[in-house]
Amino acid sequence: xxxxxxAALRRTRPLAWRCLSTTGLARAxxxxxxxxxxxxxxxxxxxxxxxEMPLPDAPFVSQLTPEQKALKEKExxxxxxxxxxxxxxxxxxxxxxxxxxxxxxxxxxKTIVGGVFxxxxxxxxxxxxxxxxxYGPVPHTLSEEWVAMQTKRMIDMRVNPVTGFSSHWxxxxxxxxx
Ligand SMILES: *[C@@H]1O[C@H](CO)[C@@H](O)[C@H](O)[C@H]1NC(C)=O
Numbered sequence: 001x002x003x004x005x006x007a008a009l010r011r012t013r014p015l016a017w018r019c020l021s022t023t024g025l026a027r028a029x030x031x032x033x034x035x036x037x038x039x040x041x042x043x044x045x046x047x048x049x050x051x052e053m054p055l056p057d058a059p060f061v062s063q064l065t066p067e068q069k070a071l072k073e074k075e076x077x078x079x080x081x082x083x084x085x086x087x088x089x090x091x092x093x094x095x096x097x098x099x100x101x102x103x104x105x106x107x108x109x110k111t112i113v114g115g116v117f118x119x120x121x122x123x124x125x126x127x128x129x130x131x132x133x134x135y136g137p138v139p140h141t142l143s144e145e146w147v148a149m150q151t152k153r154m155i156d157m158r159v160n161p162v163t164g165f166s167s168h169w170x171x172x173x174x175x176x177x178x
Contacts, residue, residue: 046058051102056095071090072090075090
């Protein structure tokens with residue numbers, strides 16, 4: 001039970017926290033592995049993808065493929081020889097996402113608005129169903145005559161005469177106080 005809760009927490013932890021502490025980015029720092037490593041070496045610099053940190057301590061991809069190694073080699077020479085694609089590939093070695101990609105607005109609000117209306121509608125249906133099939137007829141004690149009789153009786157009994165109900169009734173003039 002506890003294990004599954006902590007696992008769920010780990011999954012839902014916000015990016016900022018992951019950046020500071022746990023395995024996601026450490027994994028990225030240590031070679032961008034898909035498979036989960038058995039341990040994370042926190043003594044090594046880590047890649048951190050946050051807008052406040054334009055220059056993470058480590059590149060995004062640390063275990064380069066042969067092509068990437070060749071590209072890195074080419075990077076040491078004149079950059080005029082690099083094509084646009086190679087420049088982008090070099091960028092992607094150092095960074096996972098560009099600022100533009102990080103700043104892109106999420107469309108999640110649509111899901112949230114949809115969800116809100118869905119549950120409002122569901123609630124409305126439930127309310128309607130209750131009104132039609134669950135509630136009985138309105139009790140006779142709520143009829144106008146009954147309430148009038150009940151009010152008269154309460155006034156006659158002088159219910160709460162100091163600050164309550166019949167304190168609002170003027171017994172001399174036989175009407176509600178103004
Ligand atoms: C890299 O970017 C993708 C989206 O393009 C994102 O899902 C993923 O979490 C990012 N990885 C890291 C380690 O920040």
